[in-house]
Amino acid sequence: MNTAAAVADFRSYPLISALTTVQSLADRVLVKWADGRVSPFHHQWLRDNCPCPVCVYTVTREQVLEIVDVAEDLSPAVTQVDALGCLSIAWLDGHTSRFDPGWLRAHAYDDESRIERRAGKPKSQRWNSQLTLPVFEYQAVMDDPNVLLQWLLALRDIGLTQVRGIPTEPGSLTSIAKRISFIRESNFGVLFNVQSKADADSNAYTAFNLPLHSDLPTRELQPGLQFLHCLVNDADGGESIFVDGFAIADALRQEDPEAFRALCEIPVEFRNKDRHSDYRCLAPIIALDALGQVSEIRMANFLRGPFDASVEQMPKLYRAYRRFIAMTRETCFRHMTRLNPGEMWCFDNRRTLHARNAFDPASGARHFQGCYIDRDELLSRILVLQR
Structure with a gap:
């Protein structure tokens, strides 16, 4: 009562x-x-x-x-x-x-x-290559507040979900994203198109493989949620790869406390520069919350500036950085699958690192659309739905 x-x-x-x-x-x-x-x-x-x-x-x-x-x-x-x-x-x-x-x-x-x-506070559930992926149906998420809540709880606690049955017309992503809240605009737009193009302003817009990373580590506040909606995927290759950055950080903390501490304490500068913008952020790769628990991973090797640490710290930083990246390549942590048209990834961008295998643009079209929403909006929506 x-x-x-x-x-x-x-x-x-x-x-x-x-x-x-x-x-x-x-x-x-x-x-x-x-x-x-x-x-x-x-x-x-x-x-x-x-x-x-x-x-x-x-x-x-x-x-x-x-x-x-x-x-x-x-x-x-x-x-x-x-x-x-x-x-x-x-x-x-x-x-x-x-x-x-x-x-x-x-x-x-x-x-x-x-x-x-x-x-009694919610606890994130660590996962590895054996993850049973939480999958939700688009229409149910759009129509049923209870299904919406279950999707958002999975996003909060697991950090990686898939939604299926989304229309494949460009812009369809907007409707389901707004079931959570307003979309966070970036220099890539409200919605961004992930496809290979000659005048690319990011490696994401090429056919290269992308190593495991978080998006926009160059910003003071990395976006909390990332959406990637598949419109067309006829090209050979391009499989999606995910790891739980929190699980890797926890494993590093147990295996090598000194390396873990280096990644928590020594800041690294990330840079995102093109012809019209220049974003930079100096921050540690691993952030801890007020209780000492891992709360954020900031990682994108292709957006990293030269390390600027003291002479004494530089060897420690390189040893820790190499070990962290090596762990992201271990098969026991990696969840890999191919996204089909009408399917969408939604994941915690400040926790779940994502990657893409190289693909052959000559073998067929590949077009994803993406957007961002801040983590605060997810948590607020959950509380309102629960009450």
């Missing part, structure tokens, strides 16, 4: 355990739950998170109060569990705050609650 009291959010919070008692201390209150857990809440935190209409604008559900406008030594006059099971606090300055127990439990910061909350 969900508790009935209003909270300053668009989500609902299940009543995991009822509040039983509350005890006031000098700078905090101690809340005891029916399941025996005890959660401390500092006065500053409680006042900062008051959900009342004075502190939060009810239309946007965004905070109006700034904690600096409240006395630093504020304290409650009365604390109690009210008749509806909510934590009610009457402050000495005359303000009253009332906290929904479902919301309060979801945001409790005692050690047990924080560990529990972290354990």
